[in-house]
Amino acid sequence: xxxxxxxxxxxxxxxxxxxxxxxxxxxxxxxxxxxxxxxxxxxxxxxxxxxxxxxxxxxxxxxxxxxxxxxxxxxxxxxxxxxxxxxxxxxxxxxxxxxxxxxxxxxxxxxxxxxxxxxxxxxxxxxxxxxxxxxxxxxxxxxxxxxxxxxxxxxxxxxxxxxxxxxxxxxxxxxxxxxxxxxxxxxxxxxxxxxxxxxxxxxxxxx
Amino acid sequence: xxxxxxxxxxxxxxxxxxxxxxxxxxxxxxxxxxxxxxxxxxxxxxxxxxxxxxxxxxxxxxxxxxxxxxxxxxxxxxxxxxxxxxxxxxxxxxxxxxxxxxxxxxxxxxxxxxxxxxxxxxxxxxxxxxxxxxxxxxxxxxxxxxxxxxxxxxxxxxxxxxxxxxxxxxxxxxxxxxxxxxxxxxxxxxxxxxxxxxxxxxxxxxxxxxxxxxxxxxxxxxxxxxxxxxxxxxxxxxxxxxxxxxxxxxxxxxxxxxxxxxxxxxxxxxxxxxxxxxxxxxxxxxxxxxxxxxxxxxxxxxxxxxxxxxxxxxxxxxxxxxxxxxxxxxxxxxxxxxxxxxxxxxxxxxxxxxxxxxxxxxxxxxxxxxxxxxxxxxxxxxxxxxxxxxxxxxxxxxxxxxxxxxxxxxxxxxxxxxxxxxxxxxxxxxxxxxxx
Numbered sequence: 001x002x003x004x005x006x007x008x009x010x011x012x013x014x015x016x017x018x019x020x021x022x023x024x025x026x027x028x029x030x031x032x033x034x035x036x037x038x039x040x041x042x043x044x045x046x047x048x049x050x051x052x053x054x055x056x057x058x059x060x061x062x063x064x065x066x067x068x069x070x071x072x073x074x075x076x077x078x079x080x081x082x083x084x085x086x087x088x089x090x091x092x093x094x095x096x097x098x099x100x101x102x103x104x105x106x107x108x109x110x111x112x113x114x115x116x117x118x119x120x121x122x123x124x125x126x127x128x129x130x131x132x133x134x135x136x137x138x139x140x141x142x143x144x145x146x147x148x149x150x151x152x153x154x155x156x157x158x159x160x161x162x163x164x165x166x167x168x169x170x171x172x173x174x175x176x177x178x179x180x181x182x183x184x185x186x187x188x189x190x191x192x193x194x195x196x197x198x199x200x201x202x203x204x205x206x207x
Numbered sequence: 208x209x210x211x212x213x214x215x216x217x218x219x220x221x222x223x224x225x226x227x228x229x230x231x232x233x234x235x236x237x238x239x240x241x242x243x244x245x246x247x248x249x250x251x252x253x254x255x256x257x258x259x260x261x262x263x264x265x266x267x268x269x270x271x272x273x274x275x276x277x278x279x280x281x282x283x284x285x286x287x288x289x290x291x292x293x294x295x296x297x298x299x300x301x302x303x304x305x306x307x308x309x310x311x312x313x314x315x316x317x318x319x320x321x322x323x324x325x326x327x328x329x330x331x332x333x334x335x336x337x338x339x340x341x342x343x344x345x346x347x348x349x350x351x352x353x354x355x356x357x358x359x360x361x362x363x364x365x366x367x368x369x370x371x372x373x374x375x376x377x378x379x380x381x382x383x384x385x386x387x388x389x390x391x392x393x394x395x396x397x398x399x400x401x402x403x404x405x406x407x408x409x410x411x412x413x414x415x416x417x418x419x420x421x422x423x424x425x426x427x428x429x430x431x432x433x434x435x436x437x438x439x440x441x442x443x444x445x446x447x448x449x450x451x452x453x454x455x456x457x458x459x460x461x462x463x464x465x466x467x468x469x470x471x472x473x474x475x476x477x478x479x480x481x482x483x484x485x486x487x488x489x490x491x492x493x494x495x496x497x498x499x500x501x502x503x504x505x506x507x508x509x510x511x512x513x514x515x516x517x518x519x520x521x522x523x524x525x526x527x528x529x530x531x532x533x534x535x536x537x538x539x540x541x542x543x544x545x546x547x548x549x550x551x552x553x554x555x556x557x558x559x560x561x562x563x564x565x566x567x568x569x570x571x572x573x574x575x576x577x578x579x580x581x582x583x584x585x586x587x588x589x590x591x592x593x594x595x596x597x598x599x600x601x602x603x604x605x606x607x608x609x610x611x612x613x614x615x616x617x618x619x620x621x622x623x624x625x626x627x628x629x630x631x632x633x634x635x636x637x638x639x640x641x642x643x
Contacts, residue, residue, distance in 0.1 A: 039478050039479040040478070042478070042479070043477075043478020043479060044478065047476065047478065050611065069401070069403045069404070070401055070479055070480075073481075074479075077483075080609075081611075084609060084610050084611055084628070085611060087610070087627070087628030087629075088610070088611075088612055088626075088628070089625055089626050089627075095628075115421070119421070122631065122636070123628050123631055123632065124628055144421075144422070144638060144639065145421055147636075147639070148421065148636035148637070148638070149636070151636040152631050152634065152636050153631075154631075175639065175640070176639035176640075179639055179640075179642055180636070183636075193640070193642075194639075194640040195319075195323065195639075195640045195641070195642050195643075196297050196300060196323050196326070196327070197297065197640070198295045198297035198298040198301065199295060199297075200294050200295035200412060200415055201294065201295070201298075202276065202279060202292050202293055202294035202295075203276060204276055204279045204280045204283060204292040204294075205283075205292065206283055206288055206289065206290065206291050206292055207288040207289075
């Protein structure tokens with residue numbers, strides 16, 4: 001791994017063509033190791049993925065759909081490492097670069113990738129991520145994850161997105177949206193909390 | 208005499224039925240009606256305890272609840288078929304005749320179920336650790352206070368006989384000023400035989416097991432019992448046994464209402480499998496005013512219990528405990544949960560007249576302490592504030608590990624400072640409708 005160039009690219013620096021090529025090679029090497037069926041190779045690879053930063057997010061997302069469940073899981077965890085590394089105080093440029101890559105994944109064909117991107121953005125996403133995240137409130141596969149992710153993002157943009165969704169969402173989903181808005185301190189007419197409404201009877205009988 | 212809570216804070220549902228009754232021999236109408244939420248593992252143990260009390264005429268076990276129908280059926284059978292079974296705990300909260308609930312579900316349910324039970328006016332015994340996130344813990348404290356119910360968190364080490372003596376010894380200054388507490392605990396297991404996701408077994412309501420967690424396919428490595436090894440539902444040894452050993456540390460040092468100012472974790476997590484809790488870890492918590500250091504170490508440095516015959520005779524689990532270092536002496540406290548052992552010098556110590564009197568659970572029984580809290584309105588020994596303070600240590604230790612950096616904590620505001628991502632991780636949005 002070319003540590004210096006990886007860290008520069010992760011930080012969003014403008015690199016020369018040769019440095020960019022070196023970084024692409026480093027990411028490719030990371031992906032190769034993540035795709036190893038040997039967990040003594042794959043494990044350290046995902047555990048040390050943090051500094052690879054934004055350039056590795058997209059390639060790793062593709063590995064998340066690998067049919068080998070341990071390889072897919074390792075790719076998912078590598079992205080988590082990148083997000084947690086980029087989220088450290090003082091790394092704003094790096095964090096925004098990673099968030100931008102995560103936003104691209106919101107349109108991925110795999111629901112599990114979209115879902116993971118949403119939860120990762122809930123940790124580091126800012127206003128630019130809100131609109132593309134909110135678009136997934138209309139996606140039946142991941143809309144609950146989109147709601148949760150937006151609930152976690154501070155600021156008026158996320159609140160406005162949740163409010164806007166209240167006007168178009170399916171009726172049943174509006175209860176969940178109303179909950180998120182209340183968590184954020186908003187008053188919502190109607191749609192009372194269903195949290196204590198029992199719905200699941202047992203088949204076991206006394207006696 | 209009421210201790211801790213004012214008269215205005217007396218539990219709201221009990222006075223008419225139980226206050227004034229002689230609790231040791233309550234009449235039938237004054238017996239607490241108890242519902243058991245979660246009846247596997249620890250829940251099964253609590254059920255056995257309550258059934259023993261029921262046989263003595265103390266309580267009625269009126270309902271049992273589990274999302275696993277096999278476990279539920281077994282629990283009903285153990286009550287002689289008398290308890291009403293439920294899959295969904297929310298039916299129980301609708302019952303006006305239920306006075307109190309015992310919650311022994313996986314960790315990710317503790318806060319939601321506790322808050323809902325408090326809102327329904329039920330007294331709560333909830334297994335440790337109290338919460339999975341900082342915001343969950345705050346919600347639990349608010350709910351218990353607002354609805355004036357007695358909450359006992361199941362870190363029962365505080366109620367044990369030798370914990371009382373260790374506490375008394377330390378509180379009376381026999382170690383001098385305690386500056387360091389070093390905990391040891393053996394490692395968290397790793398999943399060395401991972402399996403792919405699959406269909407849930409027919410007896411399990413997978414949706415209800417997940418509850419507040421984001422939906423995902425079933426995998427047998429999530430449950431039962433092994434939920435402890437996942438960060439979301441358990442959190443590893445630091446949250447399981449840390450909620451005992453560090454609970455005792457806060458208790459003995461009178462630090463329940465304080466918190467660290469920094470938390471720094473180093474650790475090693477599994478390279479494969481579903482379980483993601485640290486196998487080995489060391490967390491350093493720095494407290495200020497007074498200054499002391501708490502160290503949670505897996506495995507740390509185990510201190511063998513000196514009486515080897517007693518170890519064999521009583522099955523003492525030496526694999527975890529803590530050493531309390533003062534500027535004059537040190538004291539070892541072994542284990543920390545249903546078992547607590549300490550050194551002979553503490554057991555033989557009697558405070559001088561006017562010395563510090565430390566709390567003692569009735570008959571050194573953690574459940575009995577809860578019942579007394581319900582009856583009198585006094586704070587339980589592991590009340591929700593204390594339970595949450597301990598859980599925060601566990602939560603913050605793991606959070607520092609997953610963030611890969613030192614965290615700074617404001618113990619007054621109870622929030623992480625100077626780290627936006629870690630601040631966001633103080634909460635985890637919950638899947639609707641399984642929300643606080």
